[in-house]
Amino acid sequence: MSLRQRFGRALRLGVIGGGPGSWIGQMHRGAAEMDGWFRVTAGVFSSDPSRSREAGIGFGLDAARCYGTVDEMLRAEKQRADGIDAVAIMTPNDTHHPYAAAALDAGLDVICDKPITITLAQAQDLAARVKSHQRLFAIAHGYSAYPMTRHARELVRHNTIGAIRLVQVEYIQFALATRVEDGPQNNRLRWLLDPQRSGLALVMSAIGCHAQHLACFVSDQRVARVAADVGALVPGRRVTDHVSALLEFEGGARGTFTVTQAAAGGENDIRLRVYGEKGLIDWSHREASYLKLALHGEPVRTIGRGDAYLPPEIIAAGRTPRGHPEGLREAFANIYAEIAQERMARALGDDLAPLPYPRIEDGVHTMAFIEACLASHASGRWAEVASAAG
Numbered sequence: 001m002s003l004r005q006r007f008g009r010a011l012r013l014g015v016i017g018g019g020p021g022s023w024i025g026q027m028h029r030g031a032a033e034m035d036g037w038f039r040v041t042a043g044v045f046s047s048d049p050s051r052s053r054e055a056g057i058g059f060g061l062d063a064a065r066c067y068g069t070v071d072e073m074l075r076a077e078k079q080r081a082d083g084i085d086a087v088a089i090m091t092p093n094d095t096h097h098p099y100a101a102a103a104l105d106a107g108l109d110v111i112c113d114k115p116i117t118i119t120l121a122q123a124q125d126l127a128a129r130v131k132s133h134q135r136l137f138a139i140a141h142g143y144s145a146y147p148m149t150r151h152a153r154e155l156v157r158h159n160t161i162g163a164i165r166l167v168q169v170e171y172i173q174f175a176l177a178t179r180v181e182d183g184p185q186n187n188r189l190r191w192l193l194d195p196q197r198s199g200l201a202l203v204m205s206a207i208g209c210h211a212q213h214l215a216c217f218v219s220d221q222r223v224a225r226v227a228a229d230v231g232a233l234v235p236g237r238r239v240t241d242h243v244s245a246l247l248e249f250e251g252g253a254r255g256t257f258t259v260t261q262a263a264a265g266g267e268n269d270i271r272l273r274v275y276g277e278k279g280l281i282d283w284s285h286r287e288a289s290y291l292k293l294a295l296h297g298e299p300v301r302t303i304g305r306g307d308a309y310l311p312p313e314i315i316a317a318g319r320t321p322r323g324h325p326e327g328l329r330e331a332f333a334n335i336y337a338e339i340a341q342e343r344m345a346r347a348l349g350d351d352l353a354p355l356p357y358p359r360i361e362d363g364v365h366t367m368a369f370i371e372a373c374l375a376s377h378a379s380g381r382w383a384e385v386a387s388a389a390g
């Protein structure tokens with residue numbers, strides 16, 4: 001019998017945020033339920049209690065489990081025999097820490113959107129709570145959950161490209177290409193453009209964290225030091241829309257890191273190239289189902305999601321045959337599937353090989369990386385990235 005069959009039911013998920021109009025909200029809900037590991041059971045979908053309840057009913061939830069506040073949801077669900085097992089958080093960034101902390105304290109697992117917090121100290125606090133409550137914590141870094149980025153890391157681990165020399169990562173995007181701060185404001189822009197709410201260095205909270213995580217995930221190394229230029233490409237802008245940095249990884253590899261949301265004409269273009277002593281791995285979100293492997297002196301190979309020669313766990317991270325498009329929602333579903341499997345295995349006392357979904361330790365490293373970029377920019381020198389131990 002499969003793990004899911006032996007566990008006997010889907011895990012019950014309480015959603016926090018992602019109300020009508022939030023595109024990431026429907027991504028999470030769809031991904032959580034895609035493979036039957038989770039069922040969206042309860043939720044708080046707005047900071048306005050009546051709008052929250054209305055939204056939950058609109059999403060098809062039991063009206064009794066559409067709550068007005070997070071506190072109300074955690075208290076009411078605790079009283080139920082069929083209460084929620086986990087929460088998924090996709091609210092404005094400054095609320096991630098209090099909601100995640102409250103959920104962990106209530107004995108729930110957490111799937112949190114990025115950035116997990118707005119300071120390193122808050123991230124360390126969550127890590128301590130995860131450990132003391134023995135809970136699971138996943139982060140919605142979808143790009144490292146594609147079958148092909150997963151396979152890229154396996155190629156690195158199997159020494160296919162040899163010792164890594166250079167990592168080039170970029171995330172180029174258009175969301176702040178115009179002076180949105182001068183146009184009509186909505187709730188989303190209000191919190192995004194307020195540094196107290198969106199977190200350290202807006203562009204890093206928005207997309208830089210994805211680029212850093214992907215680079216570290218595939219190269220299988222943390223960043224040790226950075227020399228960063230942090231600022232705005234759009235004249236007169238007070239929030240950060242651009243970071244370029246030189247990186248030094250713990251294994252000694254060097255790297256370049258460029259992220260901006262001020263790229264007029266740009267797309268959601270996250271791209272990673274990892275150069276080792278024997279060759280290159282090249283992955284782009286534009287062609288997420290393919291991976292280029294160029295070994296020095298050999299013809300370039302294009303590896304496709306679902307290719308029969310791939311390892312079974314990489315094939316299993318896709319759902320349709322090669323050539324049928326899959327995307328970010330399926331990548332998110334891999335994260336949900338993995339945290340669910342780990343929870344069910346723990347509950348049943350099974351041994352389970354470590355699964356690659358992004359964890360709290362990765363979130364702590366991301367916050368340390370962001371703080372190091374800011375410190376480097378402020379001092380005009382290289383800055384050390386604080387290690388997990390603090």
Ligand SMILES: NC(=O)c1ccc[n+]([C@@H]2O[C@H](COP(=O)([O-])OP(=O)(O)OC[C@H]3O[C@@H](n4cnc5c(N)ncnc54)[C@H](O)[C@@H]3O)[C@@H](O)[C@H]2O)c1
Nearest residue numbers: 017018019022024044045046047090091093113114140188
């Ligand atoms: N992983 C990704 O690729 C990705 C992509 C986009 C956004 N995000 C993250 O998702 C989060 C939300 O971003 P967004 O663009 O959807 O923002 P948004 O402002 O469009 O949506 C936020 C949603 O949260 C709800 N909300 C606000 N305060 C709340 C509260 N106190 N309780 C419950 N619900 C509340 C709002 O009603 C809204 O529906 C951010 O942390 C962002 O970084 C992640």
